[in-house]
Amino acid sequence: MPGILLTIQNAGVPEINIHGPKGTVEIFDAIKKFVMLQTLKVHEAKCDESKLYTDSVMSVSYVSITKSSAQEKESVNIKNEMIDINNTNSNGKRVCDNVVENERKTQKVEQKSDKTKISSAMSYICRLNPRRGTLCLEKCVEKGVTPGPLLGQLKAGQDITLPDGTVVLSKDVCSPTIPGPIFLIVDCPMEDYLESFVNHPAFAQHQTTASNENDTPYCIIHFTPQRVMDDPRYIDWMRKFDDSTRHLVVNEENECMGTEAVHRHQYKLHMLHSKIFPLLNEKSFQKNKRPKDLPIIHRSRTNHTIYLQPELRFDTNNEVMLHPEEYAKEVYDIEGFSEMLKDLQITINIQTERLSIKKEYPEIIMLGTGSSIPSKVRNTSGILLRIDKNHSMLLDCGEGTFGQIAKNYGKHKVDEIIKTVKAVYISHPHADHHMGLIGFLKEREKVTKDSLYLFAPMSIGMWLRLYHIRFEHILDQINLIPNSELFMDIHEPKKRYNYINMYETLNVQAVRTTLVNHCPNAYGVSVTLRNGKKIVYSGDTMPCESLVKLGQDCDLLIHEATMEDDLANEAKIKTHSTTSQAIQAGEQMRSKFTLLTHFSQRYPVIPPLPTDNSSKLNNVGIAYDNMCINLSQLPLLPLMYPTLKLMFIKYYTEIEERTAKRRMIMDL
Numbered sequence: 001m002p003g004i005l006l007t008i009q010n011a012g013v014p015e016i017n018i019h020g021p022k023g024t025v026e027i028f029d030a031i032k033k034f035v036m037l038q039t040l041k042v043h044e045a046k047c048d049e050s051k052l053y054t055d056s057v058m059s060v061s062y063v064s065i066t067k068s069s070a071q072e073k074e075s076v077n078i079k080n081e082m083i084d085i086n087n088t089n090s091n092g093k094r095v096c097d098n099v100v101e102n103e104r105k106t107q108k109v110e111q112k113s114d115k116t117k118i119s120s121a122m123s124y125i126c127r128l129n130p131r132r133g134t135l136c137l138e139k140c141v142e143k144g145v146t147p148g149p150l151l152g153q154l155k156a157g158q159d160i161t162l163p164d165g166t167v168v169l170s171k172d173v174c175s176p177t178i179p180g181p182i183f184l185i186v187d188c189p190m191e192d193y194l195e196s197f198v199n200h201p202a203f204a205q206h207q208t209t210a211s212n213e214n215d216t217p218y219c220i221i222h223f224t225p226q227r228v229m230d231d232p233r234y235i236d237w238m239r240k241f242d243d244s245t246r247h248l249v250v251n252e253e254n255e256c257m258g259t260e261a262v263h264r265h266q267y268k269l270h271m272l273h274s275k276i277f278p279l280l281n282e283k284s285f286q287k288n289k290r291p292k293d294l295p296i297i298h299r300s301r302t303n304h305t306i307y308l309q310p311e312l313r314f315d316t317n318n319e320v321m322l323h324p325e326e327y328a329k330e331v332y333d334i335e336g337f338s339e340m341l342k343d344l345q346i347t348i349n350i351q352t353e354r355l356s357i358k359k360e361y362p363e364i365i366m367l368g369t370g371s372s373i374p375s376k377v378r379n380t381s382g383i384l385l386r387i388d389k390n391h392s393m394l395l396d397c398g399e400g401t402f403g404q405i406a407k408n409y410g411k412h413k414v415d416e417i418i419k420t421v422k423a424v425y426i427s428h429p430h431a432d433h434h435m436g437l438i439g440f441l442k443e444r445e446k447v448t449k450d451s452l453y454l455f456a457p458m459s460i461g462m463w464l465r466l467y468h469i470r471f472e473h474i475l476d477q478i479n480l481i482p483n484s485e486l487f488m489d490i491h492e493p494k495k496r497y498n499y500i501n502m503y504e505t506l507n508v509q510a511v512r513t514t515l516v517n518h519c520p521n522a523y524g525v526s527v528t529l530r531n532g533k534k535i536v537y538s539g540d541t542m543p544c545e546s547l548v549k550l551g552q553d554c555d556l557l558i559h560e561a562t563m564e565d566d567l568a569n570e571a572k573i574k575t576h577s578t579t580s581q582a583i584q585a586g587e588q589m590r591s592k593f594t595l596l597t598h599f600s601q602r603y604p605v606i607p608p609l610p611t612d613n614s615s616k617l618n619n620v621g622i623a624y625d626n627m628c629i630n631l632s633q634l635p636l637l638p639l640m641y642p643t644l645k646l647m648f649i650k651y652y653t654e655i656e657e658r659t660a661k662r663r664m665i666m667d668l
Contacts, residue, residue: 001018001027002027002028002031002035002431002435003374003399003400003431003435005035005037005040005042006035006036006037006373006431007373007374008040009037009038009039009040010373013040014039014040014041015040015041015042015043016040016041016042016043017043017044017045018042018043018044018045019045019047019053019060019062019122019124020047020122021047021064021118021120021121021122022044022047022118022120023118023470024044024118025042025043025044026118026470027467027471028042030463030466030467030470031431031463033429033459034429034430034431034434034459034463035431035435036431047062047064047122048062049061049062049063049064049202056129057128057129058126058127058128058129058180059126059127059129060124060125060126060127061124061125061126061202062122062123062124063122063123063124063125063186063200063202063203064120064121064122065120065121065122065123065188065193065196065197065200066119066120066121066193066196067119067190067192067193067196068192068193068194068195068196117469117470117471117472118470118471121187121188121189121193122187123184123185123186123187123188123197124184124185124186125182125184125202125203125206125217126182126183126184126185127180127181127182128180128181128182128308128309129180130177130178130179130180131177131178131180131309131310132155132156132157132174132177132178133174133175133176133177133178134174134175135151135154135155135173135174136173136174136175137151139172139173140154140168140173143162143166143168143172143173144162144164144166144168145160145162145168145173150162153170154168154170154173154174155170155174156170157170157174158170179214180309181217181218181308181309181312182206182214182215182216182217182218183217183218183219183220183221183306183308184203184206184217184219184220184221185221185223186220186221186222186223186224187222187223187224188224188228188234189224189225189228190225190228191227191228191231194228194231194233194234195233197234197237198233198234198236198237203237203240206241207240207241207242208240208241208242209240216241216242216244216245217241217242217245218245218246218306218308218312219245219246219247219248219306219314220238220241220245220246220247220248221248221250221300222247222248222249222250222251223250223251224251225251225252226251226252226253229249229251243296244296245296246296246297246298246314247296247297247298248297248298248300248304248306249297249298249299249300250300253299254299254300254301255283255299255411256300256301256302256320258280258302258403258407259302259320259376260320260321260322261376261377262280262376262377262407262625262626263279263280263282263322264327265376265377265605266279266280266626267279267322267324267327267328268327268328268330268331268647269624269627271328271331271341272341272344272640272643272644272647273348273636273640275359275628275633276627276628276629276633276636276637277624277626277627277628278408278626278628280407280408280626281406281407281408281409281410281411281413282322283410283411283412298314298316301316301319301320302319302320303318303319303320304316304318304319305318331647334646334647334649336646337643337646337647340642340643340646341643344639344640344642344643347639348636348639351635351636351639352636355632355635356632357632357633357636358632359630360630360631360632361386361387361388361389361630362385362386362387362388362529362533362535362630362631363385363386363628363629363630364383364384364385364386364535364556364558364595364627364628364629364630365383365384365386365405365408365626365627365628366382366383366597366623366624366625366626366627366628366629367379367382367383367384367398367401367404367405367408367625367626368380368381368382368383368396368398368400368401368404368625369381369597369598369599369623369624369625369627370598370599370600370601370604370625371432371560371562371576371598371599371600371601372432372600372601373432373601374398374399374400375601375604376604377604377605377624377625378599378601378604378624378625379398379399379400379401379404379625380398380399380400380432380433380435380436381396381398381427381432381433381597381598382394382395382396382397382398382401382404382436383395383396383537383558383597384405384417384421385527385535386420387506387507387508387529388507389420390420390507391420391422391506391507391508392417392420392421392422393421393422393423393424393425393506393508393527394421394423394424394425394440395425395427395525395537395558396425396426396427396433396434396537396539397424397426397433397434397435397436397437397440398432398433398434398435398436399431399432399435399436400436400439401436401437401439401440402418402436402439402440402443404625404626405417405418407626408626408628415446415447418443418444418447418448419444419447419448419450421444421452422450422452422453422505422506422507423452423453423454423455423505423506423511424437424440424452424453424454424455424456425455425456425483425511425525425537426454426455426456426457426460426483427522427523427524427525427537427539427540428457428518428519428521428522428523428539428540429457429459429460429463429519429521430519430540433539433540434456434460437460437464438464438467438474441474441475441478442472442474445474445476445477449477450477451477451478451479451505452477452478452479453478453479453481453502453505453506454478454479454480454481455481455482455483455486455511455513455525456480456481456482456483457482457483457484457521457522457523458482458484458521459521461480461482464478464480479502481502483513483521483523483525484513486511486512486513486525487512487513487514488512488513488514488526488549488550507529507530508527508528508529508530509528509529509530509532510526510527510528511525511526511527511528512525512526512528512550513525513526513550514544514546514547514549514550515546516538516539516540516541516542516544516546516547517541517542517543517544517575518539518540518541518542518575518576519540519575522539522540522541523539524536524537524538524539524541524544524546524547524550524551525537525539525550526550526551526554533555533631534551534553534554534555534556535554535555535556535558536550536551536554536556536557536558536589536591537558538557538558538559538560538577538582538585539560540560540562540575540576540598541560541575541576541577542571542572542575542576542577542581543577543581543584543585544585547585547589548585548588548589549589550589551585551589551591552589552590553589553590553591554589554590554591554592555591555592555593555631556591556592556593556594556595556631556634557585557586557589557591557593557594557595558595558597558623559577559582559585559586559594559595559596559597560576560577560582560596560597560598561577561578561579561581561582561583561596561597561598561599561607562574562576562577562578562598562599562600563576563577563578563579563600563602564578564579564602564603564607564608564655564659565578565579565580565610566659566662566663568581576598579596579607579608579609579610580610582594582596583596583610583616583617583620586619586620587616591619592619592634593619593620593621593631593634593635594619594620594621595620595621595622595623595634595637596620596621596622596623597622597623599622602655602658603651603655604651605648605651606622606644606645606648606651606652606655607622607655608652608655608656608659609622609641617638617641618638619634619635619638620637620638621634621637621638621640621641622637622641622644
């Protein structure tokens, strides 16, 4: 919800009402420090079961359900290391004042967060407003109504009086009003809610016992988890509705992930290198087998559309399908592309043999390479660092990170990948770097009870605790360790934390952090593997000396490059780096390779690289979502950039034209 509201705000919507269980809007009080909703006003709607919500489109009845068992205040059971707060870190050295201040605030919030969890769930019974009948012009002529505004009044349902005093009733010249169709949005989140759900009297008047046929729902949309839907009580409840009612299921069992645009983009990149740009899992686009236990049931897929007016219709014709031949034709039709691609493949084959490139670990899977707001081809920040087959670590966890992993590995393999994740690192509190964390934690909890290390700023710990206390348990298996405890200059094992055990769990030699130049409590990180290989991730930052120090002689620097060089002033204002500044950071720390990421959505398809000194780009590559690469493959990325520019020539030309126009204005 916070992610979609950020997008809505960006589109210019001034205010929005949130309908849901009482207290839902509290989430915005908890996140307002890192989800900046300055121009969007968020209101909590009064969801009174005894009153209808009405507007110009429809009326809505609220159906609130609760757990069967009595609700008590639930204690917090968190394996956390963020309790003993003072002005020193684990080895007695002072830490930055802003870190200490946040730690104190965290402690205060914990002391005040003594409310019980929000324990109700909301479903909705929606009825569209009646549709007025159509105006019959022949009847109007018979009644003596002449063309003009009087016809509009009759159509709007108003009675009129003609100049001669004759009264014409709207109902006499219009067809009967058509009752609005009904649809239900339902969610029974857990078995504990089932008794309250299936026995709620609000549903009864819309089931087969209903006396009025206009009360029969056209469709019911089920957000209910599959394990609850499989319960005999839920199935019996569904059977009580008329056989004509369609049941549309939208839950974790649905297999359609994403849109065609993502696959279109990946198919094109796959043409450059099939291993670095593997095709996304496509089983999600196969047709589902329909269950036979209910008359009309659908597992909804992307672009399925329910038409409610002027006619009732369930349309699956626009269901997403993949068209690989079409994607290939789009690029092969570009003049000179076919020849350039052949040359690239020859060069890549030569380099692959010369450098003895092979599949190996560590493996870096780029899950999100965009900034601020997701686009069709660049999600917000997230990197899966696969240390080896059984050990992985997430570097940032932007909105939709779990979905990105699922797209890469498919529904039937994603659980095994999630089990390998032993730690999550959050670089700083901005929403585009951690808004997918709660979703990821919930998905991981389904497949493993193993502990997870969470390295994060203290403010993130504060937010997660509040969510855990007020909304739902997410931290029972989590070891929370503040990023400040991993500072490169003060980190000393065997003190406050059991670092040896932690590193064994992660199968790494060391994890180090440093403060960077972005927002308060923004960190860069280095991960040193058992074999001595060192991978550094900048998070968001302007040029930063401490990051250079942290990353000395690393094998890979993954550095944000939000803006092109011409926007250096804007980058400074927004405390980000330009592409040249990111490249320079790699040079200063003597990184063997620099991978650029976190591109502004100005460059959704291809970002511009500096052209003044191409020799500096020999060890520089640009990241894409769903890129899967190991250290030995990195030298292949610079070879691809000329072909990428031609492949996406339309977008690259737009960037060049925009830059030229900006320079012309500045010159004037």
